[in-house]
Amino acid sequence: MRKKVLIVTYYWPPAGGPGVQRWLKFVKYLPELNVEPIVYIPENPNYPITDESLLSEIPESLTIIKQPISEPYKLAGLFSKKKTDTISKGIITNDDKQTTLEKSLLFIRGNFFIPDARKSWVKPSVAFLKDYLKREAIDTIITTGPPHSLHLIGLELKKKLDITWLADFRDPWTTIGYHKQLKLTKSAENKHKLLEQSVLNTADQIIVTSQVTQEEFKTKTHKPIAVITNGFDVNPVSKQDLDVRFSIAHIGSLLSKRNPEILWQVLRDLIAENATFAKDFELNLVGFVSDDILKSLDTYNLSDYLNNIGYVSHEEAIKFQKKSQVLVLIEIDSPDTRCIIPGKLFEYMVSERPIIALGPEGSDVATIIKETNTGNYFNYADYESLKAQIESYYDAYKLGTLQSHGIGLQKYSRKALTKDLANLL
Template sequence: MQRSLKFVKHLPALGVEPTVITVDPERGAYPVLDHSLAAEIPASVRVLRTGTSEPFGSYKKLTGRQQIPYGGFANESKTSLVQRAFKFVRGNLFIPDARRGWNAHALQAVADLVAQGEQFDAVLTSSPPHSSQLIGLELKRRYGWRWLADLRDPWTDIYYKAELNQTAPARWLDARYERQVLEQADIVLTTSADTKRLFLGKSGKLHDSKFHVLPNGYDESDFLLPSSPPTDALLITHTGTISETYHIELLLSAVAECRRRHPEVPLRLRFVGKVAEGVQRQLTAAGLNDATELLPFVPHDESVGFLLRSTVLLMAIPDVAHNFGILPGKVFEYLAANKPIICVGPTGSDADNLLQECGAGRAWPYDAYEDMLECLETLVAQWRVNPNLDLPALSHARYSRRSLTEQLVKLVKRS
C-alpha cells in the first residue's frame, strides 16, 4: 500500500525509527505488484518479510484464473459457480478476510524481536485487509504497546459485503472483531470524515477524541517533472481500476455527443489500469473505441507521467453503499498534477468537497448527463483558445505525504 510506504519513507527524517513487518512477495499472492516502489524505502529502515498461509493458490487452481481477486472482486465482472462458492467460503470461513493466515507469521516475527530484547513505543496496523488489525489487538494484549489502528476503508459496511453472502453467525463475529479493534485501539485513523462517522457509531463506548482523519496524499518528489499536456488532442485520462459499479456510461455518452458536435476538436480518452469488460462494452456502445486508448497496469512513476501528459483527469466514485466517504488515494495525485478533474459520483461527498475546496472541479451525479455535457463543452471551448488547461497551483500542500506523516508523528508521540 502506498499509504504505508510513504509513511515509512518520511518517518526516519521526522525522528521515528520504523520496523516494517510484511509478507515476502514470493510467498504471498496479489492481484497487482509494483516492485519499483521498493526503491523509496530508506536504507536505514529494517523490513522483515515473513511467510504466510493463504487460500489463493487453491483459488487459482480451481477457477483456472491466473489473477487473484481484488478485495471487492472489482476484477470479476462475471463469476462462475466455483467463484461464487469461493466468495461464500471467504465470507463465512475466513473472517474478517482470507489474509488472516498471515497473522500468526507476523506475531511470531514480533515475538522473535522481543525475545532478542527489543522494545517498541508503538505499533501501527493498516488495513484492509482488516485481519491485520487483529495483529494490533493481540500485540496490545501481549505487550501493552500504544496502538494506532489505520482503517483506510469501512469494515463491516464495505461496499462488496453483500456479495459474500455471510450467514448470521459470520456477520456477528465480523462485527465483534470490528468493535474490539475500535474500542481497544488507542488511536483510530481514517482517510475521510464520513468513514470516521461510520466507525464512531459502532459502539457506545467510542469517543470522538480517539478518531483522527488522516487522508491519503501525494508525494512531492513524484511530481518533479514538468506538466506537458498534448497539443494535438484534448486528452482525458483515468488511472487505476474501474468497473461497471462506477457508472460512467452517461459520461461516455456525453463524450460521444461532444465529439459529434465538435468534430474539429480531437477529444480522446485514455484508461491506464484495469478496465472491466462491462466498461469496455460501454465504450463500444458509445462509439468511442476509435477515440479510446486502453493501457494495462504500469509502475507508479509511469502512472504519474500519464497524469502529467494529460489535458483533463477523470475519476469516479463507485455507486455503492456508504460511498460518501470514499476518497481514493489517487485523487490527491490528480490534484498534484494541477489538471481539471471530471468526477462522477455523489454530490456533497468527501471527494466532491475536496475537489471544490481545492478548485479542481466537482462531482457530477451518475444521472447528470446534461451537466456532464455542459462541462465537456466548456472544456472544449477553453481548449480551442489554449490546449494547455492546467490550473494555477492548487491549494493542496497540506495533503503532501510529508505533511501527513508529520501529523502521524504527533499522534505516535502523544503521551
C-alpha cells in the same frame, strides 16, 4: 533518542497499486520527526499487482522483518487462475453476469476466511512479534488494513503486552462497497461486525482517511479517531508535454460496478453533435479495466476513441496524469462510497490538470475538490451539468488555456501528513 514504532502492513514494494503508497511514504518521512519505523511484512505475499520501481523508494536504513504467510489464493488458482487473479485485484463481475465458479469463490472468500484471506497470518505473527517487541523494547505498534486481519494482530498483541496500538483504516471494514458482494451468511456478517467492534474498542487510537469514515466510527466507539488522508509526494517526473488531442484519462482500476454510463452518454452525444470534438477527442484508460466496462464503451460507440493502456508503473501513471488534458475520477454511485478518497486524487490535484469526478452525493471527494479548486464534482444524475463542463474544458483546450489552479494543496503533502502522524505518536 528516537521513538521506535512497529508498523504491520501487508502491502509493501514490490506490491503495486494504491495500498502500498500510504505507509511507504510515512516511513520515508518519520525519521525526520524523531521516529524510527520498523516494518513487519509477509515473506511470501501473493500480490495481485507488482511495481518494481517502488523498491527504490524504500529507505536504505529501514529495518524490515518478515514472516511466512499461507494464502488460499494460490490453491484457488489451481481451479481458475484468471478468476482468482481478477477477484484478488478487486474486479468483481456484476451479480447477474457471474459464473457459478465466481459465485463459489466469492462465497468461500466471504464466509470461510473472516475477516479476509490473510487470516492465517495472525497467529504466527502474534507469536513472533510478542517476543520481538519485548526484545527490542518497542512499546508502540501500528496496524494498517485492509486486509483487516492485520488489525487482529494488533488486537492480540494489545491483550498480551503493555503497548500502545494505533489501528489505521485505509478503507472502512463492514461498510465498504465490495463487502455486500461477498455473499455473506448472517452468521458471517455478524462475525465481521464483532471483530470490527473489538478492534475499534481496543485500539488506543484509530486513524481513518476520510471525514465520512470518522463519523461512521464515532457511532461505534468512544476511542479517539484522527483523520489523516492520503496525499501527494515529490516525484522525479518532470513536466510533460500535453497530449495533442483532447484526452480525457482515467488512471487506476475501473471495476465492473464503477461504470459511469452518464459519462459515456455525454461523450457519445458530444461526438455526434460536434464533428470537431469527434476529431480531437480520445479516451485513455490507464490501469486494469473490467470486461463489463469495455462492453459498455462499445455499446456507446466509444471503442474507436479508446486507448486501453493497461497497468503501468507508478512513475508512468504520473506521466499520464501530467500530460492528459482532463483527468477523470470515478466512484461507485452508492452511499457506501462517500468515504472513499482514492489516493490518486491527491496526485491528480498537483498535476495542474482539471479533474472531472463522478460519485455519490455527500462524498468527501466533492469537498476536497471544491476546497482546492482543482476541478468539478458531479452526481450520476447531472447529465446537463457534466456535458456543459466538458464542453467548457474543450473550449479552453482549443484556446490553449486549459489548466487547473489549485489552492491550499500543501496540507496534503506526504511530509505534512507524516507530521500529523508523528504528533499522534
